[in-house]
Amino acid sequence: MKQVFTGIAELYTPNKRLEQAALAVQGGRFVWVGTESSLPSEYQSWPRTDLGGRGVVPGIVDAHTHLVYGGDRLGEYLQRARGESYEAILAAGGGIYATVRATHAASEDELYERAWARAHIFLIQGVTALEIKSGYGLRPEGELRMLRVIKKLQETLPQRVFPTLLAHVVPQGWAREGYVAMFCQELIPEVARSGLAEAVDVFCDQGAFTLEETRKILEAALSHGLRVKLHAEQIAHTGATKLAAELGALSADHLEQSTLEDWQALAKSGTVGTILPGAAVILRKPFPNARAMWDAGVKVAIATDHNPGSSPLFSPWLGMQLAISLGGLSAEEALIAHTAHTALALGRADLGRIEVGAQADFVVLDSRRALEALYRWGHHPLWRVFIGGVNTPTV
Numbered sequence: 001m002k003q004v005f006t007g008i009a010e011l012y013t014p015n016k017r018l019e020q021a022a023l024a025v026q027g028g029r030f031v032w033v034g035t036e037s038s039l040p041s042e043y044q045s046w047p048r049t050d051l052g053g054r055g056v057v058p059g060i061v062d063a064h065t066h067l068v069y070g071g072d073r074l075g076e077y078l079q080r081a082r083g084e085s086y087e088a089i090l091a092a093g094g095g096i097y098a099t100v101r102a103t104h105a106a107s108e109d110e111l112y113e114r115a116w117a118r119a120h121i122f123l124i125q126g127v128t129a130l131e132i133k134s135g136y137g138l139r140p141e142g143e144l145r146m147l148r149v150i151k152k153l154q155e156t157l158p159q160r161v162f163p164t165l166l167a168h169v170v171p172q173g174w175a176r177e178g179y180v181a182m183f184c185q186e187l188i189p190e191v192a193r194s195g196l197a198e199a200v201d202v203f204c205d206q207g208a209f210t211l212e213e214t215r216k217i218l219e220a221a222l223s224h225g226l227r228v229k230l231h232a233e234q235i236a237h238t239g240a241t242k243l244a245a246e247l248g249a250l251s252a253d254h255l256e257q258s259t260l261e262d263w264q265a266l267a268k269s270g271t272v273g274t275i276l277p278g279a280a281v282i283l284r285k286p287f288p289n290a291r292a293m294w295d296a297g298v299k300v301a302i303a304t305d306h307n308p309g310s311s312p313l314f315s316p317w318l319g320m321q322l323a324i325s326l327g328g329l330s331a332e333e334a335l336i337a338h339t340a341h342t343a344l345a346l347g348r349a350d351l352g353r354i355e356v357g358a359q360a361d362f363v364v365l366d367s368r369r370a371l372e373a374l375y376r377w378g379h380h381p382l383w384r385v386f387i388g389g390v391n392t393p394t395v
Contacts (some may be wrong), residue, residue, distance in 0.1 A: 002026050002027050003389055004043050006036050007050040012057045013354040014335045017370075021056070025360040028388035033354055037259050054383055055370030059361030060316045060338055061129030061352045062255050063162075063345035064274055064303035067132045068115045068149050070103025073309045077282075086283050086310060087235060090207050096136070096169050103136040103146070103339040111149045118306070119157050123378060124394040126363035128159055128374075128387050129343070129351050131303075133201060135166030140187050147196035160361075162346050164229070165197040167217050169208050180213050184220035184267075192224035198347075199227040199250060204240035211239050218247055227347055233257040234285070245269035251301065251345035253366045256285045261297065267297030272345040276305035277322035278313030290337075291328025302334065310373055319382045324374070331374045343366040360389035 003025045011021035013033065024032035024043045032043060075100065078091055089095045103111065115132070122130060132150045137143035147163060158362035165188070168181045191197045200221035204214040208231070218228045227250050232240035234254035241262035245250035251272040251382050255262070258273075266273045275288040294300050305311040313319065320334040329337065339352035350358045365372055366383035373380040385392045 001028075001389065002046045004039070004046045004048045005051055006048055006051050006344075007054070007055050009053045009120075009356065010055040010370040012332070012335060012370050014058055014332070014352075016192060016341050016382065021343070023056075023354065023360070023362075025389035029350075030356055030358050030360050033356060042375060044384040051364055053368055055365040055367055056354070057126075057335060057363050057365070057370050057386070058128045058339040058352050058354050059387065060344040061346065062122065062127050062130040062240045062303050062306075062316060062338075063251065063301060063342045064276060064305050065130055065132055065305035066135060066166075067118050067130070068134070068146050068153075069099050069103050069112060069136050069308050070114075071096060071308065072105035072312075073101065076309060077312070080283070082213060093172070095309055097172060098134050100138055100142075100158045100171075104142060107313045108145060108149055109132050112145070112152050113345070115149065115153055116324055117159065118314070119159060120152065120394075122316075123159060123392065124382070125315060125388055126382055126385055127316060128361040128363075128385065129162070129346065129348070130159055131162040131164055131346060132195070133166040134169035135203075137375070138168065138171040140182065140190075143187060144190070144196065147191065153198055158387055160359075160387070162199070163197045164201050165191050165226075167200070167202045167209060169203065172298055176213070177204050180209075183217055188217070188220045188226070190222055192226055192357075197226065197339060199229055201229045203231040203233065204238050204243070205231060206238075211243060211291040214240060215243060218249070222247065229253065229345070233262065234279070236274065241265060241273075245271050250347055253303070253305075254279065255288045255293070256280055258288065260292070262298040263293045263298050266293075270299070272301045272341060273298040274301040274303050274342070274345055275327065276303055276311060277307045277319045277327070278311035281314075281322060281326075283310050284336065287322075287326040289327065290323050294304070294329065294333060299341045299344060300329070300333075300337050303342060303345075313334070318377070320374055321377055332370050335371065361387050
């Protein structure tokens with residue numbers, strides 16, 4: 001399919017800004033990007049779509065979500081609002097464990113339908129690619145069950161879906177050593193064999209997995225050809241960020257307790273540093289110093305961390321706005337962080353960009369100004385969402 005898009009008042013690629021721009025798309029990828037007045041003759045006869053003088057940005061990429069789960073944790077949210085800590089609630093058998101019980105009680109069809117509805121909320125806000133983690137099954141069959149749901153979402157959602165196996169916490173009633181051995185020797189090999197996940201993530205933190213346990217799990221993942229990433233330095237400083245850099249992980253995520261040495265390690269390795277503004281603000285943790293990370297050479301990414309407990313956040317735009325206001329990024333940097341850099345956290349340099357060779361995923365604002373959605377808190381004036389150059393219905 002060949003198509004030329006004109007009538008673009010302002011375009012962010014996101015690394016470059018153009019006015020009065022045009023795009024040429026063939027086979028779902030960009031084949032030309034530039035000003036409309038310089039459109040080459042070879043594209044002049046292609047079918048055209050006039051975007052009506054609107055602004056355009058790349059499709060938003062969300063590289064950290066827990067979109068499949070049962071129930072909710074409104075009660076926990078109210079507890080925390082009254083001053084109880086996330087750590088105390090988890091230690092008392094709530095938190096992640098509460099969602100594990102609710103997820104176990106839901107059928108696969110129910111988990112799929114609810115996750116599909118959540119993904120649609122992301123779609124109407126311009127999210128064209130997203131990672132979805134397991135992690136609320138804990139036991140082997142529970143994790144495989146979640147990954148089967150994610151596989152169905154990957155096959156049916158309009159967005160590009162990236163499945164990740166997550167070692168979240170040790171199930172109640174399991175010995176730690178036995179659980180880590182099972183994860184490494186049984187679950188990871190089965191997931192790799194069946195193709196149910198592309199990456200393995202570990203929650204390395206207080207109340208979850210130790211640094212030594214995390215290394216074992218990630219090295220097992222790498223030995224089976226899976227990519228790796230980490231929940232790092234959220235509640236306590238564990239050294240997980242340096243481990244991520246050492247192992248060449250796609251990303252180290254959270255980073256509330258990270259240090260300059262951690263950032264230097266990420267910058268040297270090329271591992272993406274993903275901040276999760278929703279979790280930091282909702283749990284009242286120190287907001288990651290995105291400005292200092294960026295200046296240290298880290299490829300800073302932003303993601304929603306959508307989950308029912310610590311970040312029931314649906315808006316990537318709010319995440320970017322918080323990174324601007326509390327993390328010190330510019331608006332242009334925040335856009336890069338939730339598009340091109342977040343795509344790198346999925347191992348996909350062809351997403352989150354409007355450039356020749358990239359997948360033709362882009363968002364059209366209902367405004368001449370491409371960054372207006374970052375200015376209007378609580379209202380994101382989007383007009384159309386295109387995935388692979390195709391207008392994706394959002395209603």
